[in-house]
């Protein structure tokens with residue numbers, strides 16, 4: 001409706017999301033396995049439960065979510081393993097088509113896009129929600145700052161300050177997740193060698209490892225909005 005165009009491509013993959021109860025405690029540990037069909041992540045929830053983000057080609061994902069829980073649990077066990085004991089699916093299982101979507105502009109007069117309205121990225125690095133939190137914090141700071149200076153908070157030049165602040169980070173994360181997905185979600189033997197070399201390199205270089213852990217935890221350096229640093233605006 002605002003006439004903002006987007007850059008979009010589809011990955012042909014869907015992310016299956018479900019909650020799984022297991023016999024043994026996960027001890028707060030998250031795991032991600034890079035399988036040829038795409039990443040398979042197990043994220044700890046309260047109690048003996050975990051949330052799944054399981055990537056498959058879209059048609060296979062649709063077959064899996066349409067199957068009954070017993071068939072789904074059998075397929076799940078092959079990927080999840082037996083380390084947490086028997087698995088039971090809790091509640092609905094759903095598949096979301098995955099793609100990269102970047103709005104060409106984040107702002108128009110009196111309009112600002114934030115979160116997935118501005119950018120949708122592959123969940124391979126678990127960064128989508130963090131990007132949205134950063135947008136919300138940067139937008140709040142931009143607007144409060146303009147209000148204090150007596151400016152019109154919805155004026156294009158004020159909102160463009162928010163766009164400049166967030167655009168590079170968003171584009172960088174969009175490209176990073178796109179490259180990671182291309183590198184990891186396949187069974188090509190050359191890429192298999194490249195990624196095992198890449199991963200062992202990361203394991204041997206603590207600074208590089210800290211960078212990736214920091215990115216995954218949303219603890220990046222640089223001009224982060226004050227609300228994100230726990231400071232009042």
Ligand SMILES: Cc1cc2nc3c(=O)[nH]c(=O)nc-3n(C[C@H](O)[C@H](O)[C@H](O)COP(=O)(O)OP(=O)(O)OC[C@H]3O[C@@H](n4cnc5c(N)ncnc54)[C@H](O)[C@@H]3O)c2cc1C
Pocket residue numbers: 015016017053096114115116117123125126127128129130132
């Ligand atoms: C499979 C999958 C796994 C993911 N895993 C992770 C992860 O591990 N870590 C992470 O950080 N991120 C992850 N993400 C990304 C994360 O879910 C999103 O980045 C985040 O939910 C975006 O939040 P949002 O509020 O911007 O948008 P949304 O969560 O999409 O919320 C928008 C809301 O607006 C509603 N809405 C839309 N149009 C209208 C309208 N016209 N009127 C009223 N309401 C409307 C929608 O129904 C929706 O409830 C994942 C995404 C997917 C698909």
